[in-house]
Amino acid sequence: MSREYDRDWDPDLYKKIDKYNSVKNLEQCLQCGKCTGNCPVAAITPSYNPRAIINDILAGSTARILDSDEIWRCMKCGTCYRGCPVDISFTSLILELRFAALESGHGQKYVVPANKFVFRSMEYGINFVPGKRGMERVMKLRSDMGVEPFPKVTPEAIEQFKAIFEQTQTLRYMEKLKTDTEKPLRLSYAEGRIVNE
Amino acid sequence: MNKTKVLTPQERIGKKPDKLFLFRSCTGSIGYPGTESAVREVLIKLGIDVITDPDQTCCSGAVAGYSGYPPEASLAVTARNFAMVEKKYDADTYCFCNGCFVHISHYMHDLQTDPDKMANANAIINQWGYDYKARNNFYHVQELYYLLLDEIRALVVRPLNGLRVGCHYGCAYLLKKYGIVDDHELPTFHEQIITALGGVPVFYKERRSCCGSGAGRGFTHKESVVHPHLVRKLDSAKEEGVQLMTTVCPGCNMALDAEQPVLAAQGYGPYDIPVIDLAQLIGLAIGVDPKILGFTANTVSLQGVLEQVGLGKGA
Numbered sequence: 001m002s003r004e005y006d007r008d009w010d011p012d013l014y015k016k017i018d019k020y021n022s023v024k025n026l027e028q029c030l031q032c033g034k035c036t037g038n039c040p041v042a043a044i045t046p047s048y049n050p051r052a053i054i055n056d057i058l059a060g061s062t063a064r065i066l067d068s069d070e071i072w073r074c075m076k077c078g079t080c081y082r083g084c085p086v087d088i089s090f091t092s093l094i095l096e097l098r099f100a101a102l103e104s105g106h107g108q109k110y111v112v113p114a115n116k117f118v119f120r121s122m123e124y125g126i127n128f129v130p131g132k133r134g135m136e137r138v139m140k141l142r143s144d145m146g147v148e149p150f151p152k153v154t155p156e157a158i159e160q161f162k163a164i165f166e167q168t169q170t171l172r173y174m175e176k177l178k179t180d181t182e183k184p185l186r187l188s189y190a191e192g193r194i195v196n197e
Numbered sequence: 198m199n200k201t202k203v204l205t206p207q208e209r210i211g212k213k214p215d216k217l218f219l220f221r222s223c224t225g226s227i228g229y230p231g232t233e234s235a236v237r238e239v240l241i242k243l244g245i246d247v248i249t250d251p252d253q254t255c256c257s258g259a260v261a262g263y264s265g266y267p268p269e270a271s272l273a274v275t276a277r278n279f280a281m282v283e284k285k286y287d288a289d290t291y292c293f294c295n296g297c298f299v300h301i302s303h304y305m306h307d308l309q310t311d312p313d314k315m316a317n318a319n320a321i322i323n324q325w326g327y328d329y330k331a332r333n334n335f336y337h338v339q340e341l342y343y344l345l346l347d348e349i350r351a352l353v354v355r356p357l358n359g360l361r362v363g364c365h366y367g368c369a370y371l372l373k374k375y376g377i378v379d380d381h382e383l384p385t386f387h388e389q390i391i392t393a394l395g396g397v398p399v400f401y402k403e404r405r406s407c408c409g410s411g412a413g414r415g416f417t418h419k420e421s422v423v424h425p426h427l428v429r430k431l432d433s434a435k436e437e438g439v440q441l442m443t444t445v446c447p448g449c450n451m452a453l454d455a456e457q458p459v460l461a462a463q464g465y466g467p468y469d470i471p472v473i474d475l476a477q478l479i480g481l482a483i484g485v486d487p488k489i490l491g492f493t494a495n496t497v498s499l500q501g502v503l504e505q506v507g508l509g510k511g512a
């Protein structure tokens with residue numbers, strides 16, 4: 001069991017986490033637990049508890065949230081939001097939490113694999129483009145169906161797509177995320193208690 | 198905010214469009230290219246003029262939804278794609294991927310309600326002669342199938358002969374919760390479409406649950422989240438004798454179809470439940486050439502399904 005220190009608590013945590021103002025009403029949470037009761041991830045991973053995550057954010061525990069493995073389990077299915085009596089968008093909260101975690105140096109390994117595809121999409125204007133062998137398969141499939149071998153995107157559109165990622169500093173943001181600079185995750189919930197990983 | 202939960206498709210869309218812009222999806226054109234062709238062929242058979250344009254790029258929402266990068270790029274990409282549609286075609290847009298739907302709806306809403314975000318996005322796209330004004334509407338094609346249910350029923354030439362179909366709604370459309378064409382907890386509009394095609398809709402227990410791969414978990418949490426979740430889902434479909442599963446999202450389609458042999462190798466199942474897009478099934482029933490529907494992309498073979506609708510070997 002890891003010890004918690006005063007420095008692990010921050011009364012303004014929620015305001016800092018909702019940086020893009022996409023949740024807005026977290027303080028209305030009734031702690032009713034419907035989100036957790038309906039959550040498919042909680043059903044297979046009892047340590048995962050959306051209600052407890054909200055409670056800890058409102059209480060201001062940075063260590064329990066940003067350094068924790070739990071926030072990376074959510075598959076953003078939105079079942080929590082759909083059942084919530086006060087329409088709290090927990091999926092938006094998870095997005096904000098992950099940005100905040102990345103900013104504090106945690107969890108890069110959970111986004112870097114998908115970002116590889118984004119770097120690739122700069123050449124194609126579309127995402128999830130496969131490697132060489134996968135590409136041959138796709139081209140054969142599409143040709144057999146009688147459509148162009150690969151979905152066409154104009155060179156201008158590709159250039160503009162890339163320019164948007166450059167001009168919004170997004171490419172630079174992604175380049176900075178490296179798994180080898182990642183801080184280890186410290187905490188995980190287990191049966192309502194905090195334990196070391 | 199409009200707090201109406203369920204709208205009729207007539208209230209949501211209005212009358213049948215003469216033309217529409219079809220927003221292509223990455224996975225629906227690469228991993229399961231039959232999805233894009235099926236949607237297109239079905240809409241053409243319904244007498245709608247379908248526009249696509251190679252100036253459209255990826256919606257860029259998927260990886261932003263994985264928290265891979267902050268939202269600014271996606272706001273500008275959304276503004277660019279839809280400014281292009283406004284300028285060239287002035288048509289409403291329909292997408293066929295739940296992922297595109299949720300991300301684009303979200304960014305459109307942000308652009309339309311936050312003047313700063315709109316100004317920032319337009320400042321970027323102005324350099325290419327675009328200016329997004331949010332003049333047109335945006336829908337998912339599943340809403341249109343529901344609006345045109347009677348027309349689809351009348352077009353059926355290859356009835357499904359009692360095929361037991363389990364619908365997978367996916368998450369992203371219904372999680373809008375308000376202003377959608379069916380109840381988000383207990384939707385039945387896909388099942389109504391299956392019945393119209395001559396199939397038997399199966400209400401399996403985990404019908405409403407996720408494919409498990411959302412938010413990048415398919416990349417990073419296969420063993421801890423995706424597989425145990427899929428086992429629950431596919432077990433419940435198998436128990437009810439589902440012969441075919443339909444999706445309205447190429448991402449879901451990939452998770453539900455391609456993971457089946459992996460689960461079988463771990464000792465689960467075997468399930469052998471083919472998974473296709475709802476448009477592919479509608480296309481099959483209304484007589485689209487099966488070659489165009491691209492079933493060869495599927496991991497789990499559709500042979501049994503094709504035989505049941507009267508298409509023998511080699512189809």
Ligand code: SF4
Binds near residue numbers: 036083084086087
């Ligand atoms: S369902 Fe909503 S109100 Fe209830 S605990 Fe979860 S977030 Fe809070």
Ligand code: SF4
Binds near residue numbers: 038039041050081
């Ligand atoms: S969105 Fe995340 S927290 Fe909410 S129900 Fe789905 S997996 Fe659980």
